[in-house]
Amino acid sequence: MRILVGRGWWRGRAITAWVSGAACRMLPWPLPALSRGAAAHSGALERRYSSAERKEKVDMSRFPFENISNFSIVAHVDHSKSTLADRLLELTGTIGKTNNNKQVLDKLQVERERGITVKAQTASLFCNCEGSQYFLHLIDTPGHVDFSYEVSRSLSACQGVLLVVDANEGIQAQTVANFFLTFEAQLSAIPVINKIDLKNADPKRVEKQIEKVFDIPSDECIKISAKLGTNIESVLQAIIERIPPPKVHRKNPLRALVFDSTFDQYRGVITNVALFDGVVSKGDRVVSAHTQKTYEVNEVGVLNPNELPTHKLYAGQVGYLIAGMKDVTEAQVGDTLYLHKQPVEPLPGFKSAKPMVFAGMYPVDQSEYNSLKSAIEKLTLNDSSVTVHRDSSLALGAGWRLGFLGLLHMEVFNQRLEQEYNASVILTTPTVPYKAVLSSAKLIKEYREKEITIINPAQFPDKSKVTEYLEPVVLGTVITPDEYTGKIMMLCQARRAIQKNMVFIDQNRVMLKYLFPLNEIVVDFYDSLKSLSSGYASFDYEDAGYQTAELVKMDILLNGNIVEELVTIVHKDKAHSVGKAICERLKDSLPRQLFEIAIQAAIGSKIIARETVKAYRKNVLAKCYGGDITRKMKLLKRQAEGKKKMRKIGNVEVPKDAFIKVLKTQSDK
Numbered sequence: 268m269r270i271l272v273g274r275g276w277w278r279g280r281a282i283t284a285w286v287s288g289a290a291c292r293m294l295p296w297p298l299p300a301l302s303r304g305a306a307a308h309s310g311a312l313e314r315r316y317s318s319a320e321r322k323e324k325v326d327m328s329r330f331p332f333e334n335i336s337n338f339s340i341v342a343h344v345d346h347s348k349s350t351l352a353d354r355l356l357e358l359t360g361t362i363g364k365t366n367n368n369k370q371v372l373d374k375l376q377v378e379r380e381r382g383i384t385v386k387a388q389t390a391s392l393f394c395n396c397e398g399s400q401y402f403l404h405l406i407d408t409p410g411h412v413d414f415s416y417e418v419s420r421s422l423s424a425c426q427g428v429l430l431v432v433d434a435n436e437g438i439q440a441q442t443v444a445n446f447f448l449t450f451e452a453q454l455s456a457i458p459v460i461n462k463i464d465l466k467n468a469d470p471k472r473v474e475k476q477i478e479k480v481f482d483i484p485s486d487e488c489i490k491i492s493a494k495l496g497t498n499i500e501s502v503l504q505a506i507i508e509r510i511p512p513p514k515v516h517r518k519n520p521l522r523a524l525v526f527d528s529t530f531d532q533y534r535g536v537i538t539n540v541a542l543f544d545g546v547v548s549k550g551d552r553v554v555s556a557h558t559q560k561t562y563e564v565n566e567v568g569v570l571n572p573n574e575l576p577t578h579k580l581y582a583g584q585v586g587y588l589i590a591g592m593k594d595v596t597e598a599q600v601g602d603t604l605y606l607h608k609q610p611v612e613p614l615p616g617f618k619s620a621k622p623m624v625f626a627g628m629y630p631v632d633q634s635e636y637n638s639l640k641s642a643i644e645k646l647t648l649n650d651s652s653v654t655v656h657r658d659s660s661l662a663l664g665a666g667w668r669l670g671f672l673g674l675l676h677m678e679v680f681n682q683r684l685e686q687e688y689n690a691s692v693i694l695t696t697p698t699v700p701y702k703a704v705l706s707s708a709k710l711i712k713e714y715r716e717k718e719i720t721i722i723n724p725a726q727f728p729d730k731s732k733v734t735e736y737l738e739p740v741v742l743g744t745v746i747t748p749d750e751y752t753g754k755i756m757m758l759c760q761a762r763r764a765i766q767k768n769m770v771f772i773d774q775n776r777v778m779l780k781y782l783f784p785l786n787e788i789v790v791d792f793y794d795s796l797k798s799l800s801s802g803y804a805s806f807d808y809e810d811a812g813y814q815t816a817e818l819v820k821m822d823i824l825l826n827g828n829i830v831e832e833l834v835t836i837v838h839k840d841k842a843h844s845v846g847k848a849i850c851e852r853l854k855d856s857l858p859r860q861l862f863e864i865a866i867q868a869a870i871g872s873k874i875i876a877r878e879t880v881k882a883y884r885k886n887v888l889a890k891c892y893g894g895d896i897t898r899k900m901k902l903l904k905r906q907a908e909g910k911k912k913m914r915k916i917g918n919v920e921v922p923k924d925a926f927i928k929v930l931k932t933q934s935d936k
């Protein structure tokens with residue numbers, strides 16, 4: 268089979284890349300209309316093309332649905348999804364081949380800085396196989412468990428995946444999780460064993476693991492080096508041959524699934540759509556099934572990987588659509604768009620993401636409330652897994668309680684707010700969503716339900732009003748070389764986990780399954796696991812419901828007065844160690860005052876930990892007698908200014924940033 272994989276500009280020449288089996292050769296090519304579009308994009312990722320700049324639009328009717336492959340690249344963290352995407356973009360002439368193409372689809376500053384993908388990115392590739400033109404749509408997904416919602420949403424626009432496994436590390440926890448996501452979605456999986464160039468690569472061993480754990484015959488595995496570009500042609504060939512075309516109907520009325528959105532300051536909301544039925548073009552009037560609002564389509568196109576306007580988009584194709592949605596609340600991920608004159612049954616959309624941790628978010632200065640509100644709205648449009656509820660606190664003012672899929676997700680969201688919207692925020696101690704089954708008739712009436720979810724520790728109901736408390740649990744998967752199994756089992760036990768399963772996936776690798784209380788793994792479990800396994804063990808988890816737990820609310824007191832921001836829900840057995848740690852950190856953050864300050868952790872009326880901030884020995888003003896009146900005035904003025912920045916809890920004056928320091932150290936832990 269001979270595949271024309273791409274046309275574009277390379278080193279100033281128009282080129283065409285052909286693949287014949289494993290051989291690929293570049294030929295000069297006089298560019299037709301389509302190729303000129305692709306050529307204009309090659310090697311110019313950073314440039315944005317507006318419709319005005321691009322006179323010639325791509326005719327997407329050239330690609331019947333039989334010639335379309337929509338696929339995601341899924342893998343464990345760092346197994347090289349983005350690098351493989353680079354090579355596929357190069358091979359199809361979508362971008363020019365240079366040594367600088369390093370994870371080109373990771374466009375966000377936070378992704379570049381952290382070297383991880385946090386946002387699924389899409390790119391459309393054109394190629395020619397035995398005289399037929401193909402339209403391939405690739406989605407590069409994140410690997411970390413906190414961003415698995417990005418993966419599951421991406422799969423809704425695909426018929427297959429490239430399941431990439433590192434030839435040195437073998438199957439890891441997220442490989443298993445991603446395979447089962449793919450399996451549940453009934454998509455074809457093409458196993459790709461990558462990094463075969465590494466000295467310790469053992470592709471044979473990984474082939475056997477894939478066969479044992481996923482029941483995929485080893486001869487279906489494709490062995491590559493994404494870094495060196497070895498055997499990428501076979502991957503492209505397999506995409507065309509093994510991933511089935513989308514099952515769609517072009518003659519039916521339009522049904523387009525919105526699977527992602529971004530906000531552009533000038534053009535409003537840009538939606539990423541997968542067309543399940545029909546056709547859409549500029550000028551069509553479309554309706555949002557979610558809001559029932561009607562819009563005129565201003566532009567449609569594909570991401571190549573930048574926006575490339577097209578005449579139309581047809582069923583089976585994935586692209587973008589701009590329809591004058593100016594308000595972020597109008598654009599819902601999971602929404603269905605249909606033609607104004609041809610209403611249809613909406614597509615099922617997505618299961619909403621289930622937040623694993625909640626934290627309060629407040630503007631550093633209350634005058635910035637409105638700008639922070641707008642920034643959060645715009646960012647949640649691009650990250651629909653974040654949930655937002657309004658909240659307020661005596662010390663921190665008006666703010667929100669946000670739900671995240673994990674702590675890394677929380678950190679990345681915070682960093683994106685700072686980097687992309689110049690917003691600076693205060694984050695409170697993260698907590699997992701506990702539940703309480705109420706016994707008090709008064710409370711049941713107030714909440715209008717018997718079982719309530721507590722996402723703000725300040726609202727934890729007293730034990731006398733509750734039948735039982737429940738804590739969220741997750742089913743965790745650990746994959747490790749067997750020499751670390753003993754230590755890992757002890758760690759899991761210390762985290763109150765219950766072992767569910769243990770299997771060898773090859774001669775010296777073990778897969779362990781444990782039921783963990785979520786709050787025991789959410790902060791530092793992963794770090795502990797990595798450090799005791801010298802970095803070799805991997806971890807992933809999935810939601811497993813709730814279990815009964817002996818929970819207590821722990822207050823922090825300053826000279827007997829409760830500090831609202833530091834109220835924490837803890838398991839009874841861990842209360843002492845957590846309380847002691849908070850008291851110690853608060854002691855370091857409080858300035859000395861004219862009297863002694865008692866910092867206490869308490870459960871109800873019982874004090875479980877205490878620290879003391881000693882008083883100043885002398886009054887600093889006492890020395891300023893007689894003629895030293897100027898110095899006395901200066902000191903009084905400075906004290907008065909300082910007081911403005913203080914929050915008074917009882918008689919104790921607390922600098923506003925004291926809590927922030929305590930909370931920050933807690934979440935940094």
Ligand code: GTP
Binds near residue numbers: 344
């Ligand atoms: P996340 O999105 O963060 O999960 O990462 P990823 O799966 O997209 O991995 P990425 O492509 O960022 O690659 C991770 C690291 O592996 C980078 O340092 C790459 O340079 C390196 N790498 C990728 N492919 C190969 C390969 O074939 N051989 C070798 N030796 N290194 C590779």
